[in-house]
Amino acid sequence: MKLSGKKALITGGNSGIGLATAKLFVEQGAQVAITGRDQKTLDEAAALLGPGARAYRADVTNREERKQLFEALAKDFGKLDIVFANAGISGSTPTGSTDEAVFENIININLNGVFFTINAAAPLLNDGGSIIINGSVHNYLGAPGYAAYAATKGGVVSMARAIAGDLAPRNIRVNVVAPGATKTPIWTRGASSSAPDEARQKRVAAIAAGIPLGRWGEPEELAKAALFLASDDSSYVNAVELMVDGGATGAPFGAPMFRQ
Ligand code: NDP
Numbered sequence: 001m002k003l004s005g006k007k008a009l010i011t012g013g014n015s016g017i018g019l020a021t022a023k024l025f026v027e028q029g030a031q032v033a034i035t036g037r038d039q040k041t042l043d044e045a046a047a048l049l050g051p052g053a054r055a056y057r058a059d060v061t062n063r064e065e066r067k068q069l070f071e072a073l074a075k076d077f078g079k080l081d082i083v084f085a086n087a088g089i090s091g092s093t094p095t096g097s098t099d100e101a102v103f104e105n106i107i108n109i110n111l112n113g114v115f116f117t118i119n120a121a122a123p124l125l126n127d128g129g130s131i132i133i134n135g136s137v138h139n140y141l142g143a144p145g146y147a148a149y150a151a152t153k154g155g156v157v158s159m160a161r162a163i164a165g166d167l168a169p170r171n172i173r174v175n176v177v178a179p180g181a182t183k184t185p186i187w188t189r190g191a192s193s194s195a196p197d198e199a200r201q202k203r204v205a206a207i208a209a210g211i212p213l214g215r216w217g218e219p220e221e222l223a224k225a226a227l228f229l230a231s232d233d234s235s236y237v238n239a240v241e242l243m244v245d246g247g248a249t250g251a252p253f254g255a256p257m258f259r260q
């Protein structure tokens with residue numbers, strides 16, 4: 001087991017990549033705290049994960065809820081060894097027609113929420129710990145309609161480097177895992193969920209055609225990358241952005257859509 005005796009916090013651990021990672025971390029011997037906003041999915045996740053995990057309702061953007069979360073973690077867990085700042089939302093912010101509140105909400109959750117989670121976790125982290133931030137291929141894609149989301153996912157990479165500098169004296173490593181298209185509920189939340197089935201299936205296929213491996217990622221594949229960054233297997237890996245995207249950013253012209 002790669003995480004025996006380790007204590008981990010995973011924000012957004014009640015869904016998608018966070019939940020798959022919580023499951024793998026528990027299997028690998030860690031005690032895991034998961035957070036999210038939705039009490040129903042938090043309860044379901046806690047039941048699925050069993051005694052190795054505890055769920056806490058806390059919005060990463062809410063100062064008071066964060067304070068209560070970290071007080072509870074200090075009481076229930078004592079110290080932490082691993083923080084996976086994973087919670088995030090997507091959202092459309094086309095240039096020329098975007099409301100400020102929509103833009104700011106994405107920045108607030110995906111960027112401010114990540115920093116203030118790590119800021120509050122730092123005093124609880126054991127020396128030699130590991131911090132992982134969930135990034136995205138949108139740091140590179142230049143996808144239309146994604147200015148706010150892309151800014152947050154580029155922002156967390158530069159932020160990770162600065163935090164790695166801050167925490168280097170304590171031998172705490174700080175890395176980003178950057179997923180490509182991964183099969184999670186993020187794709188069916190909000191406005192896109194009202195699109196007709198056929199339109200959605202077309203979009204799914206179009207995205208797969210732009211990925212050299214020709215398919216979407218599974219949340220479990222992201223969990224395995226997070227486990228690598230959390231465990232001693234990556235003991236000399238620090239301040240990197242690990243792309244887990246089937247080659248979408250590294251070899252885009254190898255994608256099925258470019259094959260004769
Ligand atoms: P999901 O929608 O399945 O999970 C998102 C998680 O974030 C949920 O657990 C949600 O909890 C939590 N969350 C959202 N807002 C808040 C908030 N304000 N406070 C606390 N928790 C919050 O999506 P994924 O698993 O796909 O997303 C996880 C991360 O992966 C995100 O950062 C996303 O940007 C990134 N990513 C995902 C990709 C994909 O294709 N799936 C691609 C690239 C990056 P709740 O529902 O309770 O609010």
